[in-house]
Amino acid sequence: MSPVEPVSNVFDTILVLDFGSQYSHLITRRLREYNVYAEMLPCTQKISELGWKPSGVILSGGPYSVYAEDAPHVDTAVFDLNVPILGICYGMQELAWLNGKQVGRGDKREYGPATLNVVDASSPLFKGVDHSVVWMSHGDKLHGLPAGYKVIATSQNSPYCGIVHESKPIWGIQFHPEVTHSTQGKTLLKNFAVDICQAKQNWTMENFIDTEIKRIRELVGPTAEVIGAVSGGVDSTVAAKLMTEAIGDRFHAILVDNGVLRLNEAEIVKKTLGEGLKINLTVVDAADEFLDKLKGVTDPERKRKIIGNTFIEVFEKEAAKIQPKDGEEIEFLLQGTLYPDVIESISFKGPSQTIKTHHNVGGLLEDMKLKLIEPLRELFKDEVRDLGELLGISHELVWRHPFPGPGIAIRVLGEVTREQVAIARKADHIYIEEIRKAGLYNKISQAFACLLPVKSVGVMGDQRTYEQVIALRAIETTDFMTADWFPFEHAFLKNVAARIVNEVDGVARVTYDITSKPPATVEWE
Ligand SMILES: Nc1ncnc2c1ncn2[C@@H]1O[C@H](COP(=O)(O)OP(=O)(O)OP(=O)(O)O)[C@@H](O)[C@H]1O
Ligand SMILES: O=c1[nH]c(=O)c2[nH+]cn([C@@H]3O[C@H](COP(=O)(O)O)[C@@H](O)[C@H]3O)c2[nH]1
Numbered sequence: 415m416s417p418v419e420p421v422s423n424v425f426d427t428i429l430v431l432d433f434g435s436q437y438s439h440l441i442t443r444r445l446r447e448y449n450v451y452a453e454m455l456p457c458t459q460k461i462s463e464l465g466w467k468p469s470g471v472i473l474s475g476g477p478y479s480v481y482a483e484d485a486p487h488v489d490t491a492v493f494d495l496n497v498p499i500l501g502i503c504y505g506m507q508e509l510a511w512l513n514g515k516q517v518g519r520g521d522k523r524e525y526g527p528a529t530l531n532v533v534d535a536s537s538p539l540f541k542g543v544d545h546s547v548v549w550m551s552h553g554d555k556l557h558g559l560p561a562g563y564k565v566i567a568t569s570q571n572s573p574y575c576g577i578v579h580e581s582k583p584i585w586g587i588q589f590h591p592e593v594t595h596s597t598q599g600k601t602l603l604k605n606f607a608v609d610i611c612q613a614k615q616n617w618t619m620e621n622f623i624d625t626e627i628k629r630i631r632e633l634v635g636p637t638a639e640v641i642g643a644v645s646g647g648v649d650s651t652v653a654a655k656l657m658t659e660a661i662g663d664r665f666h667a668i669l670v671d672n673g674v675l676r677l678n679e680a681e682i683v684k685k686t687l688g689e690g691l692k693i694n695l696t697v698v699d700a701a702d703e704f705l706d707k708l709k710g711v712t713d714p715e716r717k718r719k720i721i722g723n724t725f726i727e728v729f730e731k732e733a734a735k736i737q738p739k740d741g742e743e744i745e746f747l748l749q750g751t752l753y754p755d756v757i758e759s760i761s762f763k764g765p766s767q768t769i770k771t772h773h774n775v776g777g778l779l780e781d782m783k784l785k786l787i788e789p790l791r792e793l794f795k796d797e798v799r800d801l802g803e804l805l806g807i808s809h810e811l812v813w814r815h816p817f818p819g820p821g822i823a824i825r826v827l828g829e830v831t832r833e834q835v836a837i838a839r840k841a842d843h844i845y846i847e848e849i850r851k852a853g854l855y856n857k858i859s860q861a862f863a864c865l866l867p868v869k870s871v872g873v874m875g876d877q878r879t880y881e882q883v884i885a886l887r888a889i890e891t892t893d894f895m896t897a898d899w900f901p902f903e904h905a906f907l908k909n910v911a912a913r914i915v916n917e918v919d920g921v922a923r924v925t926y927d928i929t930s931k932p933p934a935t936v937e938w939e
């Protein structure tokens with residue numbers, strides 16, 4: 415079998431070397447918005463181990479000081495690639511450090527907007543970029559020009575705000591073009607990638623489908639079979655559809671009904687994925703198994719672990735039942751890993767604290783000896799959605815709010831019983847129905863109802879009631895790392911509250927959650 419080409423070999427690629435800035439991934443995003451493929455790797459990447467040749471390299475910003483003893487440094491083989499290089503903030507300081515060491519602490523930190531003063535308007539980096547606002551975030555600065563460089567831009571606080579090598583295509587800028595506060599930053603990045611690096615602007619999801627299907631077929635070969643867990647969520651559906659396009663019925667999708675899915679979810683997924691998208695789908699009803707194991711459990715982390723482990727058990731059992739036609743064993747496992755997951759795991763800064771255990775079905779199946787296929791591992795969520803639409807997945811499914819694997823079990827606070835799940839499910843259904851009716855579904859990133867384990871007194875039809883409380887959550891976010899609560903009109907909330915109390919037995923009161931993330935999280939558990 416011929417070696418399978420990585421995406422970075424098929425598309426002209428800008429390599430972003432990450433020195434740990436909180437904005438690094440935005441560089442990649444911005445370039446892709448211009449249909450230029452960009453990939454981020456840690457700054458410690460050995461160039462000889464890259465396996466492909468980038469069209470250009472960007473050195474990102476970072477929290478370190480280049481002159482510090484433990485500061486990270488780029489593999490200097492990057493300069494032997496003879497491709498254009500752009501250093502951003504720490505990246506520029508790194509260029510200067512390697513070339514005369516004239517970097518040190520500035521007299522003041524510069525954090526926030528500054529006005530760019532373009533000295534050399536003929537510089538291709540500044541085509542269409544004039545005296546605009548740029549975003550600064552640094553405490554160190556260049557104390558002099560590195561040997562062989564000249565100044566092409568200044569700012570009030572940075573005499574070396576933009577520099578370029580006299581004879582080589584190596585550029586440095588002190589500000590961050592990737593953040594939106596730099597009003598013409600996107601243009602600058604495009605100038606670098608398209609004009610200076612000559613990268614083709616052919617990174618489109620149409621092209622990606624073709625190359626990816628080819629890649630999957632080569633990887634899997636003519637007979638091997640693939641299994642994958644699907645949830646009816648966006649990521650696993652898009653991955654499953656792509657797999658089906660590539661190898662048809664040799665892909666086996668498994669949906670586990672864990673008893674804590676949304677109302678009618680298993681039937682809906684069966685219809686849309688199985689019948690509609692022609693994905694070879696098995697639905698496993700494991701509700702009893704999950705709910706039995708959750709009996710008496712109230713601790714959120716224990717719930718998550720029980721569900722994660724049971725997922726694996728059920729999935730393994732089902733996978734063992736699938737008998738490939740050639741009598742061989744299943745060889746591959748499909749996973750819906752996205753680029754943000756990859757980016758998180760390439761960080762060289764060490765693990766951060768566990769806030770909650772996000773379950774991930776495939777990630778724990780190591781002893782199954784299956785080889786992983788992750789067709790979405792180069793894509794951001796919005797790219798996955800574009801891809802989904804192109805693959806003929808309905809707009810409604812593609813734009814569905816995310817739904818966590820542990821499902822309603824982490825939205826029923828306290829013990830998870832069939833009755834409690836039924837109440838939460840019904841309230842959630844009404845809430846989402848009203849959100850859709852009000853035309854707000856696509857304005858909200860995620861919305862759901864939680865059932866609280868407290869009772870409260872009410873009065874209905876002159877009778878005293880003593881029932882539970884539903885908390886509604888709706889958030890706006892781009893990355894789910896931070897989130898704001900959604901500002902509903904009072905009339906909307908009033909209507910939803912009335913419907914839930916009237917229609918859902920067991921609920922006497924409704925509240926709306928007005929906490930952002932942080933300090934709260936999106937889910938309540
Ligand atoms: N009920 C389920 N049955 C089978 N697999 C599941 C189930 N729930 C989750 N998974 C698996 O866990 C993975 C992670 O879930 P996650 O919610 O992050 O992604 P998704 O459901 O595909 O998309 P979305 O983020 O839109 O909900 C899924 O891609 C799927 O492979
Ligand atoms: O697949 C998943 N498995 C999980 O265990 C899980 N926990 C939270 N989430 C989703 O992640 C996003 C951020 O949620 P939190 O602020 O609660 O961590 C939100 O979109 C949550 O719905 C999960 N998704």
Ligand SMILES: NC(=O)CC[C@H](N)C(=O)O
Pocket residue numbers: 435474475476477478479502503504505551552553554555
């Ligand atoms: N944003 C950055 O890249 C900062 C670089 C360096 N740590 C400084 O303070 O100047």
Ligand SMILES: [Mg+2]
Pocket residue numbers: 645647648816817818819
């Ligand atoms: Mg999901």
